[in-house]
Amino acid sequence: MRIKETCINLGLSTLCIVTPAHADNDRIHFNGFGSIVAATTFDDEKPYFSYDDDLNFKNESLFGLQVRGDMGENLSATAQIIARGSEDHDAEFDWAYVTYAIDNNWTIKAGRFRTPFFEYSDTIDVGYTYHWVRPPKFVYVPLFKNLDGLNITYASQIRQFDSTLNFFYGSVQEDIPIGQVDLKFVYGGSWRIGVDWISMRFSYFRSKLSIPAIAPGLDNILPPEDPSAPAPSGPTVSEEVADAIRANDDRGAFGSISLKVEYDNFFAVAEVTRSEIEDSIFPDPLGYYASIGYTMGKFTPHLTYEVFDTSPRNNILDGVSESDPVYSTLEGIIEGTDQDNTIITIGVRYDFHHSASLKFDFSKINYDKDGPNRIDTQLFSTAISFVF
Amino acid sequence: MLRIITIVFALIYPLLQAQAVEAEVAVIINPKANLDLSNEDIQKLFMAKQAFLPNGEKATIVSIDSSSALFQEFCAKVVNKGSRQFLSYWSRLIFTGKAAPMITATSNQDIKELVAKNPNYIGFISAADLDDTVKAVKTY
Numbered sequence: 001m002r003i004k005e006t007c008i009n010l011g012l013s014t015l016c017i018v019t020p021a022h023a024d025n026d027r028i029h030f031n032g033f034g035s036i037v038a039a040t041t042f043d044d045e046k047p048y049f050s051y052d053d054d055l056n057f058k059n060e061s062l063f064g065l066q067v068r069g070d071m072g073e074n075l076s077a078t079a080q081i082i083a084r085g086s087e088d089h090d091a092e093f094d095w096a097y098v099t100y101a102i103d104n105n106w107t108i109k110a111g112r113f114r115t116p117f118f119e120y121s122d123t124i125d126v127g128y129t130y131h132w133v134r135p136p137k138f139v140y141v142p143l144f145k146n147l148d149g150l151n152i153t154y155a156s157q158i159r160q161f162d163s164t165l166n167f168f169y170g171s172v173q174e175d176i177p178i179g180q181v182d183l184k185f186v187y188g189g190s191w192r193i194g195v196d197w198i199s200m201r202f203s204y205f206r207s208k209l210s211i212p213a214i215a216p217g218l219d220n221i222l223p224p225e226d227p228s229a230p231a232p233s234g235p236t237v238s239e240e241v242a243d244a245i246r247a248n249d250d251r252g253a254f255g256s257i258s259l260k261v262e263y264d265n266f267f268a269v270a271e272v273t274r275s276e277i278e279d280s281i282f283p284d285p286l287g288y289y290a291s292i293g294y295t296m297g298k299f300t301p302h303l304t305y306e307v308f309d310t311s312p313r314n315n316i317l318d319g320v321s322e323s324d325p326v327y328s329t330l331e332g333i334i335e336g337t338d339q340d341n342t343i344i345t346i347g348v349r350y351d352f353h354h355s356a357s358l359k360f361d362f363s364k365i366n367y368d369k370d371g372p373n374r375i376d377t378q379l380f381s382t383a384i385s386f387v388f
Numbered sequence: 389m390l391r392i393i394t395i396v397f398a399l400i401y402p403l404l405q406a407q408a409v410e411a412e413v414a415v416i417i418n419p420k421a422n423l424d425l426s427n428e429d430i431q432k433l434f435m436a437k438q439a440f441l442p443n444g445e446k447a448t449i450v451s452i453d454s455s456s457a458l459f460q461e462f463c464a465k466v467v468n469k470g471s472r473q474f475l476s477y478w479s480r481l482i483f484t485g486k487a488a489p490m491i492t493a494t495s496n497q498d499i500k501e502l503v504a505k506n507p508n509y510i511g512f513i514s515a516a517d518l519d520d521t522v523k524a525v526k527t528y
Contacts, residue, residue: 026491026506029489031483031489064483066482066483066485068489095485101439101440103440104438104439104440109485113485114484122480122484123480123483123484125483126480129476129480196468262473354454355454355475387479387483
């Protein structure tokens with residue numbers, strides 16, 4: 001009986017295709033999104049990330065295409081291809097996974113997908129889905145974005161609340177500008193609970209990872225990892241101390257909590273995140289922000305305050321004697337990892353079209369602790385974000 | 389003053405009434421699907437919180453062009469959201485791969501024909517366009 005029904009369905013969908021008025025096919029879907037972002041600090045003495053006094057249109061602009069194919073029997077395949085301005089618009093597969101929807105509660109996903117660390121992780125590239133030009137930079141600073149693995153989702157109702165539980169297992173090998181990020185494994189989950197107007201999200205991950213030396217100047221005092229490689233010309237730290245500095249096959253953890261309220265035309269979102277890498281110089285940053293906005297017709301003015309605060313690992317110095325010539329260099333490098341930064345952003349989103357919006361953000365960036373490339377500055381950003 | 393208000397109201401009232409009747413939204417399914425859907429079921433299906441129909445079939449949603457008046461009415465009455473909010477909500481669903489995009493038709497007639505041909509389709513049209521090729525599960 002079931003087979004027969006399927007045959008009838010197939011017959012009908014074939015009919016749909018031949019009738020021109022119903023060329024809509026429900027098996028293959030193409031959707032796209034993009035953002036054209038331009039930003040400047042108006043001051044070449046005070047650059048910020050890749051921005052200075054020139055209006056740059058390329059850094060954060062991107063164009064994406066998503067293809068989804070429904071294969072029937074609850075199986076579908078999704079791929080997302082993105083061309084980023086920062087990578088010379090070379091198109092790359094960001095996501096590619098198959099989804100099996102078992103029923104209304106259980107869904108299994110396998111392949112490459114976004115690491116679901118944050119509230120906006122999944123749609124960080126789709127500017128149309130949020131009010132800023134870009135999500136708060138001090139929270140959204142992951143070293144990698146996508147993971148290869150498995151994801152199981154359980155969606156249910158707890159009294160009047162919608163609950164979504166996600167479990168993940170996977171690994172990451174990704175080249176970033178400063179080297180290679182390698183996570184042997186990462187596992188964890190997230191839980192979102194809420195009703196229509198308010199929701200909370202918790203996520204927690206653990207991993208075993210290797211990341212490149214993040215503090216500038218470290219390479220000059222670390223003994224080479226490969227014994228045959230030439231050692232730095234100056235004095236180096238002992239193997240033992242090097243091990244306490246390097247994030248090499250060390251355990252890491254990441255946790256976040258977010259709260260989102262959308263009441264009539266008012267909305268507020270806040271997110272707190274903390275990451276740790278044991279036995280490394282990684283300064284365990286705490287990042288958080290709160291953002292509020294109010295929609296008046298086509299205009300949404302908004303205000304955001306964000307903080308990035310680190311705890312430098314001074315205990316690494318315990319393994320080095322003060323008379324050691326490398327002591328002061330290492331002390332300086334560790335001091336350099338001490339950061340306490342804030343950004344205040346005011347902006348407005350103008351929904352001039354039902355699938356496109358124009359955004360203006362003005363950010364004031366303030367560094368409380370001195371360090372390399374830390375100059376208080378202002379950033380003006382504008383973006384057109386669209387979906388199709 | 390009161391008299392003027394009464395007169396103005398008396399003049400406007402039929403217009404308001406006429407508009408309200410004209411803009412009634414009917415949620416429709418295939419008559420063969422033979423389903424009873426509660427308000428809650430309907431909301432959940434259109435918000436993709438529920439992917440399957442009560443008979444176990446995976447639901448496919450048919451919507452109308454988002455710039456149409458019918459779409460606005462549907463958002464306000466059925467899912468209780470502004471149309472921009474609803475579109476933004478769906479963008480998130482689509483680009484996180486959580487739901488298959490809705491099929492977008494250009495007219496009430498198109499929606500009816502699609503629903504009439506596919507037993508797992510669910511859509512909405514102006515109630516005035518209802519006929520026996522489709523079954524109205526709820527009118528709003």
